[in-house]
Amino acid sequence: MSVLDRIEVKPRAQATAVVQAGVPLLALLAALMLGAIVLILTGANPLEVYRTMLDASLNGQRAIERTLTFSTPLILTGLAAAVAFRMKLYSIGAEGQLFMGAIAASAVALQLPETTPKALMLVMVLCGGAVAGALWAGLAAVPKAVFGTDEIITTLMLNFVALAFMNYLIFGSQTFWRDPDRPVPQGLSFPEAAELPAVSGRLHLGFPIAVAVALLLWWVLKSTTFGFRVRTIGDSKRAARYAGVGVPGTIMVVFLLSGSLAGLAGAIEVAGVTNRLDPTALAIELGYTGIIIAAVARLNPIGVVPVAIFLAAIETAGSSLQSIGVDTEIVRLLQGLIFLSVTTGEFFVSNRLGWRAQAPDESLDDHDLQQAAAEPEATSNPALVGETT
């Protein structure tokens, strides 16, 4: 009997508020400590690193604007993951859907006449991105709803296809997305009408839009029949079927909704920040980071907003680390560690661990088992009951 078998898991009946709030904070602290260990092992000073990061992301208006700007696509990919994962639909496709959204939004921005009124232009650009994201999600959603195809694999494969396609449009061909006047491959700049207006300094209109989408999604999941269906399927597919919920239909809708959110993220990023189709600026794992955000936010759309801002702060701080000789890749490691420790922490929110006084069934032999099977209620050994029921 190994030591591991002696670990006993006891579900908590109700997690207190202290546990609910304290565990994620402890998990965050644990992630920062693990990151500090790696930093020390590679010869860096973790205190200096963390202080520099805090400074670069939150000190002063410009730093905050930069952080909020960067959080905008992350809020949307976080929502894309949250709504799908809430239904236990493991779509990892936000990355590719975001690319497709950016490609379509750029197409709209470059093809509509430059004289199109700004408001109309922007609506078309953002809608184009959302529709493209939804369609790309459909390539995984239809097989999932019809055949039950594993969506993890299909969405992932489609991410790589979308990335290669986006690279092709700028680096591998002479399409209208590419600026013909430049020798170095680069996307063609959008007309002024397709640029999202700023709300404060560098922060563009995309941020309030993303926050509004989060609020809307929260309300939809909490207060509508559709939201109830999603939550029911997420908790038990079988129960949902008995209750008359059309499971394949809901899978389709949620998948497409998730795809349109990721596509919108791509559209807002090109219309608000890059103002051209820029594969290098887009392929920075915004989609995958969304999964971390959704998990840390416990799949709650409102929770997604602060978590996205927090991860954006870490990420915007990354570039400042070069001045103290630490590679920016530490940012991705920290994000991964936060994901890992918060995931582990979630377990401790709903369970607690204990030690078994004695290994449960080592003493059992065939005789005991037969006896127990013959008279299960008469036995007084709780381990034995567990063994036969």
Next chain:
Amino acid sequence: MNESVIILSLASAVVAGTPILLAALGEIVAERSGIMNLGVEGMMLVGAVVGFWCGVHTGSLTLGLLAGGFAGLVLSLIHAVLAITLRVDQTVSGLSLVIVGGGLSAYLGAAGEVPLLERANGVAVTPLFPASFADLPAVGPVLLGHDVVVYLTVALVASTAWLLYRSSLGLSLRAVGEDPAAADAAGLDVVKIRYLSTAFGGFCAGLGGAYLVLAVLGTWQAGLTAGAGWIAVALVIVAGWRPWFALIGALVFGVLRGLSFTLQIAEVDIPSDFLAMIPFVAAYLVVVGISASPSRSRQIAAPAALAQPYFREQR
């Protein structure tokens, strides 16, 4: 397309397929015991960075590969603790390995006085058989011109297949993956078997990553697996959790991955970005095709208890 191009592409397919095959074999064993570890991509990357570091400092291919394997194993144990002991959702836990592995490997590769990024591969990879063997027509370059790892991987396929289907350990392992409650009642240590299978899977993935960087690519670059780990996860499904089918599948993926090189020689004009898509499009189509096929036999069905945590008290 002439004959020598075909031979060249097959030869490169064998080498390109080997890391994917190693990772897929490990994942088959883990999934057969009921543990789905989606972290293959992360374990390969960490195996690659540690293996490359060790290769650069020792000049030994063997030590580099072993170090990579152990790095993958250590990372897989995180998944084992989360998925087996703490019964965290295996999808979420596996994904976290991908992100942690990606970040850790990228950081380690860029850290230090002279980062791995700027190091040349100091490891000599030599063919197992004398050069005269490789000169044999057709068979030579395709089958006999490779390093020892390629042949050991084929041997690993054979021994994994034997272990799964012909040994009592394999029977126990499959029982645990099909019906852990029954296996437990029959006296098998479900937790131990699942831990060992997951660790084996991690070792194989790390080994595959180390082989990829040391023998196939030769230089370190962040994210150098470029989806190879995910292809391996898809390959497990495509192969129906069977080692020999994984070998065939890995060869096919190897051919598809090498297509850009082959077609360039053959002077076929297809944009390289589209060629890069091919393995992923193929994996997508095959996975959808398998799930859509009406004649899905019991043989290629997933292990019944795959990704389901086992908790004796809740049985």
